Amino acid sequence: MREAAREREFREFAEARQRPLRRSAYLLCGDWHEAQDLTQTTLMKLYAAWSRVRRDGNVEAYARTILIRTFIDQHRRRGMREDPVEELPELPAARAPAPAPELRLVMQAALMNLPPRYRAVLVLRFWEDWSVEQTAHALHVSPGTVRSQSARGLSRLRRLIERGAVEVNRA
Numbered sequence: 001m002r003e004a005a006r007e008r009e010f011r012e013f014a015e016a017r018q019r020p021l022r023r024s025a026y027l028l029c030g031d032w033h034e035a036q037d038l039t040q041t042t043l044m045k046l047y048a049a050w051s052r053v054r055r056d057g058n059v060e061a062y063a064r065t066i067l068i069r070t071f072i073d074q075h076r077r078r079g080m081r082e083d084p085v086e087e088l089p090e091l092p093a094a095r096a097p098a099p100a101p102e103l104r105l106v107m108q109a110a111l112m113n114l115p116p117r118y119r120a121v122l123v124l125r126f127w128e129d130w131s132v133e134q135t136a137h138a139l140h141v142s143p144g145t146v147r148s149q150s151a152r153g154l155s156r157l158r159r160l161i162e163r164g165a166v167e168v169n170r171a
Helices: 002-029 032-048 050-056 059-078 100-112 116-127 132-139 143-163
Strands: none
Touching: 002 032, 002 050, 002 059, 002 116, 032 050, 032 059, 050 059, 059 116, 059 132, 100 116, 100 143, 116 132, 116 143, 132 143
16 A cells, blocks of 8 residues: 555656656757656656655755756766867857847757756756755755856856857757
């Protein structure tokens, strides 16, 4: 009987929170298929710890923490690193500012050009509207690190957009 109640509680949580988790995962990785895999992995890990997490309290925060850590771990394993080049590529000709309807696409494309850690900080801080302390706890870093990575990530986003170095994928 207890097991059935546990299963039902988890299923209700997963059904209610799967879409918001997948949206956050998409903002992190920029691919709906990868976001779906990331969401499923998050839910599997959450299920394994469900009894403890449910008893401890904030299940939503725990799920988001799993999502972010899984994303960062996957990118670490893939060895995604920036490679230095001898010559900088030519910058595209100056473009007119993106019209308002495309702003979201431009921002998302720019976000995909950031390292995973910056992306994670910016998604948690500005998309999920988490505090510096919540973000620091989720990522196992200090609040000062969250503040500095937020500032650096936002600065990089601005530079990418100002230079017109963002290519919007309309697929």
